Amino acid sequence: MADALSGRLDQVVDTVLARGDATAALSDAELAPLVRVAAELRHYPSPEFRARLKATLKERTMMTTTLSAAPPTTTRAREGFTTITPYVMASDSGFTEFVKQVFGAVETETTRTPRGVHRELRIGNSMLMVGESDQDTGVPVRPSAYHIFVDDPDGTYRRALAAGATSLGEPADRPYGERSGFVQDAMGNYWYISRSLRGPAIPEGLRTLTVYLHPASVADYIDFLTRAFGAVEDARHHDPNGRVMHAQVRLGNAVLEMGEPDPPRSMPTTFYLYVDDADALYHRAVAAGATSLAPPADMSYGDRVGSVQDSTGTIWYIARPAG
Amino acid sequence: MAVTIDEDDERALIEAAQADPARFEGLYDRYVQRVYGFVSRRVGNRATAEDITSAVFEQALTSLPKFEWRGVPFAAWLIRIAANAITDHWRRTARESGDAAPEMPDAGEMDATEQRAILFQLVERLPALQRRVIEQRFGEEKSIREIAAALQRTEGAVKQLQLRALENLRKGMRHG
Numbered sequence: 001m002a003d004a005l006s007g008r009l010d011q012v013v014d015t016v017l018a019r020g021d022a023t024a025a026l027s028d029a030e031l032a033p034l035v036r037v038a039a040e041l042r043h044y045p046s047p048e049f050r051a052r053l054k055a056t057l058k059e060r061t062m063m064t065t066t067l068s069a070a071p072p073t074t075t076r077a078r079e080g081f082t083t084i085t086p087y088v089m090a091s092d093s094g095f096t097e098f099v100k101q102v103f104g105a106v107e108t109e110t111t112r113t114p115r116g117v118h119r120e121l122r123i124g125n126s127m128l129m130v131g132e133s134d135q136d137t138g139v140p141v142r143p144s145a146y147h148i149f150v151d152d153p154d155g156t157y158r159r160a161l162a163a164g165a166t167s168l169g170e171p172a173d174r175p176y177g178e179r180s181g182f183v184q185d186a187m188g189n190y191w192y193i194s195r196s197l198r199g200p201a202i203p204e205g206l207r208t209l210t211v212y213l214h215p216a217s218v219a220d221y222i223d224f225l226t227r228a229f230g231a232v233e234d235a236r237h238h239d240p241n242g243r244v245m246h247a248q249v250r251l252g253n254a255v256l257e258m259g260e261p262d263p264p265r266s267m268p269t270t271f272y273l274y275v276d277d278a279d280a281l282y283h284r285a286v287a288a289g290a291t292s293l294a295p296p297a298d299m300s301y302g303d304r305v306g307s308v309q310d311s312t313g314t315i316w317y318i319a320r321p322a323g
Numbered sequence: 324m325a326v327t328i329d330e331d332d333e334r335a336l337i338e339a340a341q342a343d344p345a346r347f348e349g350l351y352d353r354y355v356q357r358v359y360g361f362v363s364r365r366v367g368n369r370a371t372a373e374d375i376t377s378a379v380f381e382q383a384l385t386s387l388p389k390f391e392w393r394g395v396p397f398a399a400w401l402i403r404i405a406a407n408a409i410t411d412h413w414r415r416t417a418r419e420s421g422d423a424a425p426e427m428p429d430a431g432e433m434d435a436t437e438q439r440a441i442l443f444q445l446v447e448r449l450p451a452l453q454r455r456v457i458e459q460r461f462g463e464e465k466s467i468r469e470i471a472a473a474l475q476r477t478e479g480a481v482k483q484l485q486l487r488a489l490e491n492l493r494k495g496m497r498h499g
Contacts, residue, residue, distance in 0.1 A: 007482060043363035045372075045462060046373075
C-alpha cells in the first residue's frame with residue numbers, strides 16, 4: 001500500500017514541479033495534505049544557490065570590513081575645503097573668468113606648473129579647483145553639471161547669459177521648492193542656478209556649490225559610492241515611471257546630488273577627495289570596482305594622492321593633505 | 324519537531340551586523356529561505372527568483388546601516404525590499420509580458436510567507452536522507468532517477484523517502 005501511495009504521490013510531485021494542475025489530487029483524502037506541502041516546497045531554494053549567494057555576500061562584507069566600513073574622515077582637510085572638491089579641467093582661462101564674472105568667485109591660490117596653471121577658487125562657502133592646460137594632461141576636458149545657490153537667481157541667470165552662456169530654462173519657481181534657472185556655459189557645463197523658496201537661500205545641509213551627476217542608473221551608482229567611499233544616501237525621489245529624478249548622498253562632510261537624465265546624457269566629472277587615509281580609501285575604491293589610474297604616491301606639493309576612475313568615467317583623486 | 328520563528332535574538336543579530344558587516348551572514352542564514360519563498364511564489368521562475376533574491380540581499384546589506392529598530396520585524400523590511408525588487412522586475416519586463424505589476428504584500432500573504440518559512444526550517448530538521456531527497460527533488464528539481472543515482476538507492480526507496488519526508492513535514496506543520 002505504501003508503495004502505491006509513494007508512487008501516486010510522486011506522479012503528483014512531477015505535476016507540481018512542472019507547474020501543472022495538481023488540483024485533481026486534492027480530492028484524494030490520503031494525498032491531499034501531502035500535495036499541499038509539495039506545492040509549497042516548489043518554492044524551496046536550491047542549496048547550491050543559497051551557498052553561492054552566501055559566498056558572494058561574504059566576499060563583499062569581508063571587503064568592506066577589511067577596508068573599514070566607515071566613511072572617510074577629513075580631520076586634516078585644508079581650511080575652507082570639505083571632503084569633496086570639484087576639480088575642473090580646462091584648456092584655457094575661460095571657465096575661471098566665467099565663474100568670477102557670474103558667481104563672484106574669488107581666486108585664493110594660483111600655482112604655475114610646467115604644463116599650465118592650477119587655480120583654487122572660492123564661491124560662497126564652496127571651493128573649486130581648476131587645472132588649466134593647453135596640453136594633453138591625461139585628464140580629459142569635459143563639461144559637468146553644477147547646482148549653485150545664489151541670493152538672486154534671476155540676476156545671476158542674466159549675468160550668465162551676458163557672459164556667453166545659453167539658456168536651458170528661464171528662472172521659475174520649481175515644484176521641488178527652489179527658484180531655478182538653467183544655463184549652459186560656453187565650455188558646455190550645465191549650471192542649475194537656484195535659491196531655496198523656503199528659509200535661507202541655501203537649503204540646510206548643502207553648500208553654495210554641489211556637483212550634479214547624471215549616471216545612467218542612480219541605484220547602481222549609489223551602491224558603488226557606498227562600497228567605494230562609504231557614502232550615505234540621504235534622499236531618493238522617483239517619478240511615476242521609476243526613474244530617479246533626484247538623489248542626494250553624503251560623503252564625509254560633503255554632499256553629491258544626482259538624477260537619471262532623460263534623455264540619457266553622461267556627464268562624468270573629476271573630484272579631489274581629502275581624506276585622512278588615502279591609501280586605504282584608494283584600495284577600497286579599487287576593490288569596489290573602480291579602475292586604478294595611479295596608486296597613492298607623495299606629490300611635490302605635499303599631498304599623498306592616488307587616483308581611480310569609476311564606471312561612469314568620473315575620476316577621483318584620493319588625497320591625504322600635506323601637513 | 325515543532326518550529327517557531329524565534330524573534331528573541333533578532334535585534335541582537337541586526338545590531339551585530341550593523342556594527343560589523345561580516346556578521347550579516349547570521350541574518351542571511353535566518354532569512355534567505357523566507358525571502359526566496361516569497362519571491363518564487365510571485366515570479367514562478369527559478370532563475371528570476373534567484374536573481375531577485377540576490378538583489379534583495381545585496382540591497383539589504385547596503386541599506387542595513389539605515390535600518391532602525393522600531394519593533395517592525397526585520398523580515399517585513401526584507402519582504403518590502405523584495406516586493407519593490409519584484410515591481411522593478413515587472414516594470415522592466417511589462418512591455419514584453421503585458422502583465423500588470425503585483426500589489427504590495429497584504430497580511431494574508433505575509434502569513435503565508437511565515438508559514439512557508441516554518442516549513443523550510445522543518446526541512447533542515449528532517450533525517451539526513453529525507454532532507455537530501457527534498458533538497459534535490461524540490462530545490463534542484465531532479466527526477467527520482469537522478470536522485471536514486473546520486474544517493475545510490477533504488478527509485479522505489481527514494482519515492483519512499485520522499486513520502487516519509489512529506490509526511491513528517493505535514494505533521495510538523497500541524498503541530499507547529
